[in-house]
Amino acid sequence: MENDNFVVQMKGITKVYPNGIAANRSVDFSVKKGEIHALMGENGAGKSTLMKILFGLEQPTEGEIIINGEQVVLSSPTVAISKGIGMVHQHFMLVPSLTVAENIVLGMVPTRNGVLVDYKKAIEITQEVSQKYNLQVNPSAKVMDIPVGMKQKVEILKALVRGAKILILDEPTAVLTTQETTELFKELISLKEQGYTIVFISHKLKEIKQITDRLTIMRGGRSMGVYETAATSEQEISRLMVGRDVLLNVEKERSQPTDTVLKVRNLEYTNKWNKKMLDNLSFSVRRGEILGIAGVEGNGQRELVEMLFNLNTPDGGTATVNGQNIINLSQDKIRDNKVSLIPEDRMTYGIADIASIEENVISDRFTQKRLNSGPLFNMRMIHKESDQLISDYAILCKTRKQQVKMLSGGNIQKVVVARELSSDPILIIADQPTRGIDVGATEFIRKKLVELSRAGAAVLLISADLNEVMELSDSLIVIYGGKVVAYFDDTSTLDDIVMGEYMLGLKHQSPEEIEKVCHD
Amino acid sequence: MFDQFLSTILKADFLFSIIRITAPILFAALGAVVAEKAGVVNIGLEGIMSISALFGVLFSYWTQSWLVGVLGALVIGVILGLLMGFFALKLKTDIILAGIAINMIGGGGTIFLLYMFTGMRGNTGALVSQNILIPTVNIPLIKSIPILGEVLSGHSVLTYVAFILVFVMAALLYKTSLGLNIRAVGENEHAAESVGISVLRIKYIAIAISGAMAGLGGAFMSMYYSQGWNSGMIAGRGFIALAAQAMGRGEPVGTMLSSLLFGFAQALRTKVSGLQGVSSYLVSLIPYVFTIVGLVIYAISTTKKVRRYRETQVKAAE
Amino acid sequence: MTDRRMLVFNVLRGAAAIFLALTVGFIFIILSSDEPLTALRYLLIGPIFSIRNGILSFNTISFYTILAAMIPTIFTGLAVCVMFSANQFNLAGEGLVMLGGFIGALCAIYLKMAAGLHPVVCVVIAAIACGLVMLIPALLKVKLGASEMVTSLMLNYIIMFIVLHFLNYNFADRSKGATQTFPFEATAQIPALVPGSSKLSWGFIIALIFVVIVALFMYRTKWGYAIRMIGINQPFSKYSGMKVGATIVLSQIIGGVLSGMGGSIEVLGRYNTYLWRELPGYGWTGITIAILAKNNPIFVPFAAFFIAYLDKGCQLMSTYSDVPSEMIDIIQAAIFLFFAAEQFLAKYRQKVVVKNTRLEMAKAETRAVSTERRNA
DSSP: OGGGGEEEEEEEEEEEOTTSOEEEEEEEEEEETTOEEEEEOOTTSSHHHHHHHHTTSSOOSEEEEEETTEEEOOOSHHHHHHTTEEEEOSSOOOOTTSBHHHHHHTTSOOEETTTEEOHHHHHHHHHHHHHHTTOOOOTTSBGGGSOHHHHHHHHHHHHHHTTOSEEEEESGGGGOOHHHHHHHHHHHHHHHHTTOEEEEEEOOHHHHHHHOSEEEEEETTEEEEEEETTTSOHHHHHHHHSOOSSOOOOOOOOOOOOSEEEEEEEEEEEOTTSOEEEEEEEEEEETTOEEEEEOOTTSSHHHHHHHHTTSSOOSEEEEEETTEEOTTOOHHHHHHTTEEEEOSOIIIIIOOTTSBHHHHHTTTTTTSGGGEETTEEOHHHHHHHHHHHHHHTTOOOSOTTSBGGGSOHHHHHHHHHHHHHTTOOSEEEEESTTTTOOHHHHHHHHHHHHHHHHTTOEEEEEOSOHHHHHHHOSEEEEEETTEEEEEESOGGGOOHHHHHHHHTTSOOOOHHHHHGGGOO | OHHHHHHHHTSHHHHHHHHHHHHHHHHHHHHHHHHHHTTOOOTTHHHHHHHHHHHHHHHHHHHTOHHHHHHHHHHHHHHHHHHHHIIIIISOOOHHHHHHHHHHIIIIIHHHHHHHHHSOOSBOGGGOOGGGSOOBOOOTTGGGSTTHHHHHSSOBHHHHHHHHHHHHHHHHHHHBHHHHHHHHHHHOHHHHHHTTOOHHHHHHHHHHHHHHHHHHHHHHIIIIISSSOBTTOSTTHHHHHHHHHHHTTTOHHHHHHHHHHHHHHHHHHHHHHTSTTOOHHHHHHHHHHHHHHHHHHHHHHHHHHHHHHHHHHHHHHO | OOHHHHHHHHHHHHHHHHHHHHHHHHHHHHHHOSSHHHHHHHHHTTTTEEEETTEEEEOHHHHHHHHHHHHHHHHHHHHHHHHHHTTOOOOTHHHHHHHHHHHHHHHHHHOOOOTTHHHHHHHHHHHHHHHHHTHHHHHHHHHHOOOHHHHHHHHHHHHHHHHHHHHHHTSBOTTSSSSOBOOOOGGGSOOBSSSSTTOOBTHHHHHHHHHHHHHHHHHHSHHHHHHHHHHHOHHHHHHTTOOHHHHHHHHHHHHHHHHHHHHHHHHHHHOSSOOOOSOOSHHHHHHHHHHHTTTOGGGHHHHHHHHHHHHHHHHHHHHHSSOOTTHHHHHHHHHHHHHHHHHHHHHHHHHHHHHHHHHHHHHHHHHHHHHHHHHO
16 A cells, blocks of 8 residues: 555665676665656766666666566566656667657657658657647757757657656756756656656756655665655765765875876866866876876766877867876877876777787887887787786786786776886876776775875876775865866865765865965 | 860760669669668679679570569569678678678679579670560650750660659658668667667668669669670679769769769760770779769768868857 | 687687588589589599599699699788778779789880899889879878778779770780780799699799788787787777877788789789789689688688689589589688678677686686685
């Protein structure tokens, strides 16, 4: 009886991937009919996985799902759709050259005589459904010409027109401007009034406070509980969302930073959806220190790293390494300046998967004289160097000839790290260096970063793992909305709760305090 | 020299020959269009044309009906397309390699097949008689129009079919639900799959249609243009078709225009090679050089277009 | 699965593919021939064995002919190995073989030099010229993104017509019946390796030397390494600091040089005048060989031998029985389709294997770590 106003009940959901990572641990999640329910958590907390399971894109390792009182197995999105569940993904599933109407009716196209598309009917259907749900769209416009806000409405209509009564929106405001966000919220409330249920995945505190009824917080794959939005303060939410379950202890001597190596000044960048991702960003990194960048993903970290390694161009600002500009400099010249990058996407940038460990580990140095004798490689030196690196970095493998893709995730990352850290860099940019890898490799890589920084390198650490960024860094900045909102020059005295508040935009330091990170 | 040139190309019979020469390229190019729309690269058009050309002649000889020959060539084209699809989509052979394999069969394999079916070697000389070739049509009213009549009337049935197919193809792609699905699959497979469209099925259909087009192109060559099949008769038209499709922005009407351009180049070569002191070889170069030049111009304009498009996207968002 | 097991699996898979392809060929033979068994006999054992009075004996001349046939295809096979390793589907090898042969021939006719030096100079000039011609599709690809496939295909026809033009208008020996050039200087011809009708010239040795050179180049030099890495993962290569555009161009130039060498060495080794009036077809064979060799130069001679053997078998079949020699194209196409397909089937299998291996290793690692922790 108590169940009959719950449309969704997920009980004891556990999801363990084949590589051993547990994305969801015995999670309970319930949604009442007609409510807007927020699902919150940092990246990696497990909320996307949970929703993928709800939409039939993934299967739980354990647990059960009850929709409208009926226990179901959501084996595919088609099944989920038939149960009235619709999902609006973060990356839209639209066909750019087709019109709004065509996209909405795709897969269930109205026809005259079974062959010719009845475009009039498609437009009618679109207009009907657009008016019914009060989501204004232009049926005849091509999707590639409409603004992002409208694209999202099209996605919502797509779900509604297929009979969804439960809508899952995955970080819907990530790509919207403020105005579009306001409009979206109006529409969501209107849908709620018509009896629809909405699950709203986000980590933006202010928005969640604005329109949600209840919220579920996830952290480290577990649910931290369900709360009434109105009765919970932003600080409390922040404390629950951002925190460390187990304190990491990284042994390191105090850092004694010396001269500045990397100077980032006034970086500006607006992305193709007109969102300002970098807003007058400035900071410096000195020799002998690990400067961490803490922040929820999507606040400009990605863009910053791209600017520093010529994968993108900023609209304004400078970045120099020992005075030498590195913006738009070709990667081989950047490396000549003794800069190394441990990339976030190791499979795309970090390795050539079917090449051997040896071939991967020399990719940044294979033209150097010491590895070549005349026109040929000096194989003895190359073997020696690879073996040395394999041993120094404890890469678990059969031989140096083994294909990198055969290694475990942690060892693949160690191959990347072995290469990047062994070129004697003076600036190391480590982007999510221990994401998705096992404990042993993680510990190893962290130790190495400390070792190198104490030996005089400057390390810029970007990590969504709060533990890591707080424990591993000597000093850190918090980035929010493409700006530095806090600078802490001594991480050993930091507090989770305070960190959370800065990361979620509840607090920010004064400009004078922030300026200190420039060390001018 | 230039007025000699002008007076050559502005004659009705020259324009007539442009249409005639364009038709096979157009067929194959339409095949390239539909394949590309579904996200499939069909470089086996050349081979399909050659093989279908052979079978067109064989079928029409065996049944003494040109219609059966043409339809047979079409069916063979479909089968070859599906074969490519099977290897590329199911067994995951690189589709480009699958295309090259078909071209190989179209090369020496056809000579072999000819022998296997008829015991003849190299060409179908003795088999072909007037009644099994594609008939020409003199359109009643149009043929009487001065100049235009000479240009437009008197082509083979298949020639008219080629140009009509341009609009059929456009209708298929833009007016039918199949066309909608094809374009969706070609542009964003995930979007298509998320609404329940079978991406695999659509790609098979597209490559089958592509093969059918090339089949008709082959039939055109052997049963009208060259009046018989001989090895090497396709002479790269299947590849020129790829360039025509690219230059035509992958759209049926645009492809028709670029095919006409290539047809013009080849017609020019035929015309000019008759002139005194001109090497037939250098003149044969014209269509192929044209193709490269065309591709270059297209590539330059695409880069510009993409840049301009990106700028408008930014503006639209503002 | 151990690495050895993987290797055995791959070899068996490849053999299965070839077997399937041959079976397809057999079916066609059975369908088209009145005496399929004789035809098959000529195809399979004819090339190096002859049966006289029921006695099987090794036919040395025939064997040498097969080796001779390998000369141009080893070069084109090497050319394709290099270009495909960089992921460039450049198919102009076909035309450049013809161009290389022609230029080499012209140097052989109109330059006067000493015997040892002459053929070397001819081949070098031909190779360099062909390498430069490859700049066209290469630069168009790198600077403008134009498909190197279409441009290279067009280039084949363009080269053919240019060569034919010059052959007919400028360099033809009018005293001969068929269109051909004047005869080469005796000093230019590449001497025979083995006496007799097999036409096995020293070009064969040169081809083998180049197998070694190209293998060393691909696996033991920085340029070959860059070519291969770029072919495997371009973003990774760029990020590692490699010069992607220049390397792509280099790979195609090398392809051109090797194809040109193949053409000139073949013409100077086999003939005493230039007489190719159409594209000789070695380029396409080169692709088949590269696929069989999995882009590894070391395997090229073996693949080339296999194809040359089959080709000879098809020729014998057509001479002594009633199956046209063009059967070789059908077999080649089938090999293409099955061999390259199997590669992907295997990739799928490998994924499963990789997953298993990684799982094993992860388990082993966690076991090791937890043992450590317990002991600590």
